[in-house]
Amino acid sequence: MENIKQYVQENKERFINELIELLKMPSVSADSAYAQDVINTAEAVKASLEKAGCDVVEMCETPGYPIVYGHKIIDSNLPTVLVYGHYDVQPADPIELWDSPPFEPVIKTTEIHPEGAIFARGACDDKGQMYMHVKAFEYMIANNNLPCNVKFMIEGEEEVGSKSLGWFVERNQEKLSCDVILISDTGMISNTQPSITTGLRGLSYVEVEVTGPNRDLHSGLYGGAVANPINVLTKMIASLHDENNHITIPGFYDGVEELSLEERAQMAKRPFSQDAYNKALDIAEEYGETGYTTNERNSIRPTLDVNGIWGGYTGEGAKTVIASKAYAKISMRLVPNQDWENITELFQKHFESIAPKAVKVKVTPHHGGQGYVTPIDSIGYQAASKAYSDSFGTTPIPVRSGGSIPIVALFEKELKSKTIMMGFGLDSDAIHSPNEHYGIFNYMKGIETIPLFYKYFTELSKNQ
Amino acid sequence: MENIKQYVQENKERFINELIELLKMPSVSADSAYAQDVINTAEAVKASLEKAGCDVVEMCETPGYPIVYGHKIIDSNLPTVLVYGHYDVQPADPIELWDSPPFEPVIKTTEIHPEGAIFARGACDDKGQMYMHVKAFEYMIANNNLPCNVKFMIEGEEEVGSKSLGWFVERNQEKLSCDVILISDTGMISNTQPSITTGLRGLSYVEVEVTGPNRDLHSGLYGGAVANPINVLTKMIASLHDENNHITIPGFYDGVEELSLEERAQMAKRPFSQDAYNKALDIAEEYGETGYTTNERNSIRPTLDVNGIWGGYTGEGAKTVIASKAYAKISMRLVPNQDWENITELFQKHFESIAPKAVKVKVTPHHGGQGYVTPIDSIGYQAASKAYSDSFGTTPIPVRSGGSIPIVALFEKELKSKTIMMGFGLDSDAIHSPNEHYGIFNYMKGIETIPLFYKYFTELSKNQ
Numbered sequence: 001m002e003n004i005k006q007y008v009q010e011n012k013e014r015f016i017n018e019l020i021e022l023l024k025m026p027s028v029s030a031d032s033a034y035a036q037d038v039i040n041t042a043e044a045v046k047a048s049l050e051k052a053g054c055d056v057v058e059m060c061e062t063p064g065y066p067i068v069y070g071h072k073i074i075d076s077n078l079p080t081v082l083v084y085g086h087y088d089v090q091p092a093d094p095i096e097l098w099d100s101p102p103f104e105p106v107i108k109t110t111e112i113h114p115e116g117a118i119f120a121r122g123a124c125d126d127k128g129q130m131y132m133h134v135k136a137f138e139y140m141i142a143n144n145n146l147p148c149n150v151k152f153m154i155e156g157e158e159e160v161g162s163k164s165l166g167w168f169v170e171r172n173q174e175k176l177s178c179d180v181i182l183i184s185d186t187g188m189i190s191n192t193q194p195s196i197t198t199g200l201r202g203l204s205y206v207e208v209e210v211t212g213p214n215r216d217l218h219s220g221l222y223g224g225a226v227a228n229p230i231n232v233l234t235k236m237i238a239s240l241h242d243e244n245n246h247i248t249i250p251g252f253y254d255g256v257e258e259l260s261l262e263e264r265a266q267m268a269k270r271p272f273s274q275d276a277y278n279k280a281l282d283i284a285e286e287y288g289e290t291g292y293t294t295n296e297r298n299s300i301r302p303t304l305d306v307n308g309i310w311g312g313y314t315g316e317g318a319k320t321v322i323a324s325k326a327y328a329k330i331s332m333r334l335v336p337n338q339d340w341e342n343i344t345e346l347f348q349k350h351f352e353s354i355a356p357k358a359v360k361v362k363v364t365p366h367h368g369g370q371g372y373v374t375p376i377d378s379i380g381y382q383a384a385s386k387a388y389s390d391s392f393g394t395t396p397i398p399v400r401s402g403g404s405i406p407i408v409a410l411f412e413k414e415l416k417s418k419t420i421m422m423g424f425g426l427d428s429d430a431i432h433s434p435n436e437h438y439g440i441f442n443y444m445k446g447i448e449t450i451p452l453f454y455k456y457f458t459e460l461s462k463n464q
Numbered sequence: 465m466e467n468i469k470q471y472v473q474e475n476k477e478r479f480i481n482e483l484i485e486l487l488k489m490p491s492v493s494a495d496s497a498y499a500q501d502v503i504n505t506a507e508a509v510k511a512s513l514e515k516a517g518c519d520v521v522e523m524c525e526t527p528g529y530p531i532v533y534g535h536k537i538i539d540s541n542l543p544t545v546l547v548y549g550h551y552d553v554q555p556a557d558p559i560e561l562w563d564s565p566p567f568e569p570v571i572k573t574t575e576i577h578p579e580g581a582i583f584a585r586g587a588c589d590d591k592g593q594m595y596m597h598v599k600a601f602e603y604m605i606a607n608n609n610l611p612c613n614v615k616f617m618i619e620g621e622e623e624v625g626s627k628s629l630g631w632f633v634e635r636n637q638e639k640l641s642c643d644v645i646l647i648s649d650t651g652m653i654s655n656t657q658p659s660i661t662t663g664l665r666g667l668s669y670v671e672v673e674v675t676g677p678n679r680d681l682h683s684g685l686y687g688g689a690v691a692n693p694i695n696v697l698t699k700m701i702a703s704l705h706d707e708n709n710h711i712t713i714p715g716f717y718d719g720v721e722e723l724s725l726e727e728r729a730q731m732a733k734r735p736f737s738q739d740a741y742n743k744a745l746d747i748a749e750e751y752g753e754t755g756y757t758t759n760e761r762n763s764i765r766p767t768l769d770v771n772g773i774w775g776g777y778t779g780e781g782a783k784t785v786i787a788s789k790a791y792a793k794i795s796m797r798l799v800p801n802q803d804w805e806n807i808t809e810l811f812q813k814h815f816e817s818i819a820p821k822a823v824k825v826k827v828t829p830h831h832g833g834q835g836y837v838t839p840i841d842s843i844g845y846q847a848a849s850k851a852y853s854d855s856f857g858t859t860p861i862p863v864r865s866g867g868s869i870p871i872v873a874l875f876e877k878e879l880k881s882k883t884i885m886m887g888f889g890l891d892s893d894a895i896h897s898p899n900e901h902y903g904i905f906n907y908m909k910g911i912e913t914i915p916l917f918y919k920y921f922t923e924l925s926k927n928q
Contacts, residue, residue: 102692201684205782214746220665220867223797224767225758227751231770237695238702283676294689303688306695307785312772313793316671318830320795321771329777331784333687335818358751364800403684
């Protein structure tokens with residue numbers, strides 16, 4: 001694979017132009033007005049896989065948008081890499097905050113991207129990162145150095161909760177069988193310090209409703225004599241954390257893995273400035289669970305956050321009302337070994353138990369997902385680490401992300417394979433926001449790094 | 465005044481028809497589309513006072529809608545009663561919930577009003593109650609038995625906060641000088657148990673804003689590591705009450721008058737069923753400050769209620785966001801001797817002091833007003849009590865209302881006179897709601913009772 005850098009350099013312009021064509025297609029899965037564009041994008045992905053050298057490429061029907069499947073099987077005795085990505089994108093709203101139209105890609109330089117970045121919806125998430133895999137595959141076919149089998153599964157509903165993916169995976173376990181799953185849909189620390197996401201948090205998302213009197217009341221005539229559901233809700237929510245910001249739900253921490261001091265020391269090596277973090281968020285001080293650092297709090301520790309709260313009069317001016325109802329949306333980020341369905345049940349039981357008799361409480365579970373950890377001593381991680389080391393000249397740092405990608409747990413359950421998250425995006429890429437972009441450096445580095453993963457993964461597999 | 469019952473009976477139909485004409489005028493002060501109707505209503509009130517027998521009637525210009533002033537001075541050595549009322553009405557919204565058009569009055573019987581009630585916006589609040597005074601005055605002029613001087617001050621901005629009233633009263637202290645102020649803009653317990661409102665609570669209304677990070681954040685990537693302003697706001701609000709539902713703001717209770725057991729025993733005589741109260745509100749249990757009954761909690765005790773709260777994602781479904789800001793509208797009902805401006809300051813200072821360093825807090829005072837108490841040994845109260853006793857055959861019960869009428873404290877301050885609140889409405893009259901109505905029994909009883917107040921007030925004044 002000595003010539004990968006040269007191949008990338010020689011084809012750079014074409015790689016960029018092909019991605020730009022893909023980015024022009026507004027494949028917004030959340031908005032049915034774009035349904036045909038989503039389908040067209042799937043067709044374009046299918047065509048690109050065929051052209052790159054897959055033996056078989058299929059548009060697989062699902063209850064929702066199709067999943068593009070392709071493969072190249074060179075030898076059933078060799079390991080198989082399953083590449084997952086998605087061709088749908090977030091809505092572009094609020095459009096007025098974009099400096100250029102979201103589906104008319106432009107290349108501009110920025111401080112972080114002196115080589116330029118492509119500005120368009122989906123540039124990083126996930127068309128740019130997904131297409132790196134197509135181009136890396138093209139390189140290996142063109143140069144006759146594909147070291148193993150490869151399968152592609154590119155879906156079109158990631159931005160709306162991967163609604164059909166579980167359905168598809170359950171029904172196609174043999175077709176999707178593999179030795180490792182490779183995803184580029186996360187980020188890395190910086191262009192000089194690569195990192196590999198080794199952990200994701202799970203999620204339990206619930207909505208609560210507190211009902212006091214059966215109608216809105218005049219706060220003068222009734223105030224003080226009836227339970228105000230907003231006051232009660234604030235008391236109930238406040239009680240969910242103690243003075244050390246530990247969560248007070250009985251059983252919540254059962255099974256939560258305590259990392260060894262050694263592991264925490266490893267984590268702490270990640271370059272991080274609390275001052276810069278606070279400055280970027282304009283906060284005077286960090287805040288969280290006693291005994292843990294910021295990077296531990298947002299990755300290896302579970303949380304309970306109110307994502308939304310509402311009740312009573314919220315318009316201009318003043319209204320002296322005691323509302324009949326108050327609501328909150330509450331999510332808990334979970335760590336591996338916390339089962340999201342069990343946690344949802346514990347929350348519900350506890351929340352109902354702490355309600356004063358003067359109110360009624362309803363807890364509605366929304367959705368959830370399990371947390372995930374990739375062991376850093378796995379050959380998948382080792383192969384990825386070597387690949388980054390070669391292409392960046394720096395050993396990547398394993399990073400636990402605080403976010404959740406429920407499909408990763410699904411893959412492990414259904415396909416019995418570990419997932420390696422080789423993300424090349426940066427925090428500053430503004431995914432899900434106006435002016436999303438993806439660095440040309442990152443795009444090219446991704447194409448350059450991926451074949452090295454294939455090489456090392458195949459080598460390490462032989463030694464097992 | 466022996467013939468008052470007879471006069472009311474003989475003129476009943478005309479009294480009803482005159483009120484109906486007044487109710488047809490949509491004098492909605494909150495909506496400028498009705499500006500001309502508000503002016504026309506003022507003109508009609510002016511004409512009615514002239515016709516009833518005032519010597520002088522004026523449309524007094526203010527920065528807002530005019531105040532109708534009229535008087536009949538029979539002897540400067542006799543006491544003077546100043547009648548206050550308002551000719552503007554609440555908006556009729558939501559119109560679709562009215563059973564008949566709000567400005568096309570109809571008479572219908574109800575369970576509580578077997579003699580019929582007039583259904584129209586403003587029927588009780590306050591056109592019906594205000595017009596009783598015009599008709600009672602007409603009776604006394606027509607029968608040549610007006611025992612004292614009388615002044616009328618009927619405003620057109622009560623439903624929008626009496627914006628010009630303070631301006632007017634400050635500038636017309638001599639014109640408005642009086643020995644007592646008489647208002648019918650409250651209610652009584654029932655048609656068989658009259659009551660007189662002797663106390664009103666004061667009010668301090670504030671809005672609070674808690675700012676965490678400078679922008680909305682992904683709750684996966686940041687959750688647990690930054691102060692979530694909604695979580696923090698719930699903790700701050702929750703801490704404002706202790707486990708006995710006492711308010712924890714330092715100094716909040718300074719000066720709060722503790723009623724004697726004797727006075728509380730008097731209050732407890734008011735007919736009241738906690739079961740019926742809970743059933744009407746569909747609550748399993750009452751809730752409030754330890755050591756006080758429901759009727760004490762909502763009248764002689766101060767409160768702190770959240771009237772509105774909002775922050776984060778409040779739409780359908782789920783969004784895993786940590787909001788940058790969270791808000792609440794909070795009002796405190798105050799009892800006499802609590803100065804609303806002082807309480808607002810105490811709140812602000814305390815709320816800012818309990819904020820963790822990781823957030824910024826802003827407290828914006830909205831508005832407020834002082835509480836008020838009429839001593840039941842005053843001659844005003846005694847005269848009103850005798851008047852009700854005569855016309856209803858039952859001694860009225862003094863009642864402290866939990867609501868606030870800031871103008872009453874204003875009158876006391878500017879005019880140095882006590883206010884007597886002789887309300888004839890019922891809780892069930894649906895003021896400020898669809899299908900507002902006013903019982904014909906109540907309207908007639910009011911006209912019948914008011915001249916008796918004049919009589920007793922004049923008599924008791926002589927004995928002072």
